Amino acid sequence: MVKAVLEEAQLKMDLAVEHTAQEFGNIRTGRASPGILNRVTVDYYGTQTPLNQLAGFAVPDARMLVVQPYDKTAMELIERAISEANLGLNPSNDGNVIRLAFPALTEERRKELIRMVRNTAEEGRIAVRNLRRNVKDEVESLDDISEDDIRRAEKALQELTDASVGRIDSLLARKEEELLEV
Numbered sequence: 001m002v003k004a005v006l007e008e009a010q011l012k013m014d015l016a017v018e019h020t021a022q023e024f025g026n027i028r029t030g031r032a033s034p035g036i037l038n039r040v041t042v043d044y045y046g047t048q049t050p051l052n053q054l055a056g057f058a059v060p061d062a063r064m065l066v067v068q069p070y071d072k073t074a075m076e077l078i079e080r081a082i083s084e085a086n087l088g089l090n091p092s093n094d095g096n097v098i099r100l101a102f103p104a105l106t107e108e109r110r111k112e113l114i115r116m117v118r119n120t121a122e123e124g125r126i127a128v129r130n131l132r133r134n135v136k137d138e139v140e141s142l143d144d145i146s147e148d149d150i151r152r153a154e155k156a157l158q159e160l161t162d163a164s165v166g167r168i169d170s171l172l173a174r175k176e177e178e179l180l181e182v
Helices: 001-026 072-084 107-141 147-180
Strands: 041-044 047-049 055-061 064-069 091-093 100-101
Touching: 001 107, 001 147, 041 055, 064 072, 072 091, 072 100, 107 147
Parallel strands: none
Antiparallel strands: 041 047, 055 064, 064 100, 091 100
16 A cells, blocks of 8 residues: 555656656757747647647757748748747748747846746755655555554655655756856
């Protein structure tokens, strides 16, 4: 019984770490990355369609992202969706492809982004700790379980928590390093 509860806790903590990693991916660094467009949806024939289903992406250099729509008639819709996504990018349409130039980050903007990344990491840590608290309460409420088993479960739960928080911290360090690169 305790093992099943701990396995479920592991899955939920993995999801929290994954979510934090996805949030980091949505924060724009000075480099072109197709990942920044993951959340962009286009109103395509009345349906909100993810941009990656309507276009291919290429990164010709570190500061340029090229969006090549599969359907040329969707060009203006895609351009509008990118503009409305508030990514800090200005799409330029040449009739065949949409180019997104990534401006170099100013020192002030870098510091602001690092603050955002740290807040996102802290939200991830809080989610993991809340999961730990909920699972601990669940283990303590189980019937027919000895005090020793509860202590062992709490120790295993703390190890899971520490591992998940460590993964979030390493993701944070990597993202901060990426943001500080000039």
